[in-house]
Amino acid sequence: MRKHNFGYFFHEGLSNMFSHGFMSFAAIGITVACLLIMGTFTLVAVNADALLKSLESENEILAYVDDSYSEADAKAMQTQLEAISNVTSATYISKADAMKSFQEQYPDETMFENLDPTIFRDRYAIHISDLGKTQETVAKISAVPGIVKVNAYEEISNGFITVRNVATVVCVALILVLFVVSVFIISNTIKLTTFDRREEIAIMRMVGATNGFIRWPFVYEGFMLGLLGAVIAFFLQWALYSAVSRGVATNDTLQLIRIVDFRTLWGSVAATFAAAGIVIGVGGSLSAIRRFLQV
């Protein structure tokens, strides 16, 4: 394609877009709706994932050491615990440290002031990298000689894992369905344009225009429809996300959930929307013009 044809193709594509205003509006509308739904579910999955990662870094598994073990024996277990796959760190906490930590949690409670450290056990605070493997890791920790009890808050992590997995599955399913719907609508919009311009296309073919030359204005039209849909969807997504973030931040119950700041996500969201919009638009155009050019 020659450089001087870019302007011509762009002009023709734009002119096609405006000549079927209603269908173009419908095509842009459906693209916006699809991207918005896809984006919303993706962002839910992203936030669930971020929460999981936060839990992974903060969630401790406590492994209690047998009372019969001396402090030296208990400390010697650290290497064994850290060798377990999925364990990122195992920090030894002595009876005295455990008592101190316990007392710090209740600074105003006088009845805990003179406790005997021997009522506590030596323990390890263990962090793991993948919460999905908590159960399996707990079993391995329990199997270490000298570990008598392991406390892990699996219910919370399992809840977040479920949210993330459901959001991911719904997201993938919706993306597939909505992608096909968007391509179909854009394809029909372009088909209207090709039908309107069939005489022009016939003349172009008759004078020796290549299929590529005939195809480009329609590809540009699809490109512009998709991109415009992506831009509108991006700003709507931004507004929606900000509104939900504010709602969560001001809600007493939901305050514990930390929403990922949109400023850290906007680049990825914009790029994904633009790419998806362009793929939908250009895909729709090519599907519409393909059969027409075979005639």
Place this chain on the structure above:
Amino acid sequence: MIRLKDVEMEYENGTKAINGISLNIDDGEFVFLVGPSGSGKSTIIKLLTGEVIPSSGRIMVNGFAVSTITSRKLPMMLRTLGVIFQDFRLIEKKTVYDNLSFVMRAVDASPKEIRQRIPYVLQLVGLEKKAKSYPDELSGGEQQRVAIARALVNNPTTIIADEPTGNLDPVGSSAMMEPTGNLDPDRSLEIMRLLVKINALGTTVVVVTHEKNLVDRIGKRVVSIDQGKIISDQIGGYVGGSIHA
């Protein structure tokens, strides 16, 4: 240069449109293809432009074997042809200038080439002052001249005109037949003279027509077709009875 060798054409519905035609048209020739409706004239045009493929036989057009041409090479072959239709086929929403510029763009002409070529072609067909007009602002004769300009604008080797005067005011044509001897050029004759002028500049011209008077007046080579066969091929006007539309 056009060569047809033992060409036969049978449509899918079983209609045998061309029945063993062999025909040579050399570069720079002016040839009329005449014959009654259903004689196979239009099928010959379709065969020459690659719109249909012959059932058997060989067709060469300006160095391209059209009977076996690939879809990739077809546009290159079509660039050597300029086709004029009976119904003009102009784009109504484009000006005369834009009707010509878009076919130049279609073959990758640069803006500079377009700016230089269109005024020349419009002058050749006598429409230099109509560049900004829309087709519906022009008479039938003027619209056909725009169609001729469009066929010429990419500087083809061969012009193929399919009933170029078929949509023009028939009054003028019948006036020529009157015994009054009125020889004033009418629109049809104007168009035909324009094609002769283009031929004089070196372009091969093939005209499909059923207008006996025009054929006789121009006095060029006439190939008569009937029932898919060539029944006469001679110079100097139609001979052999009436031509049916």
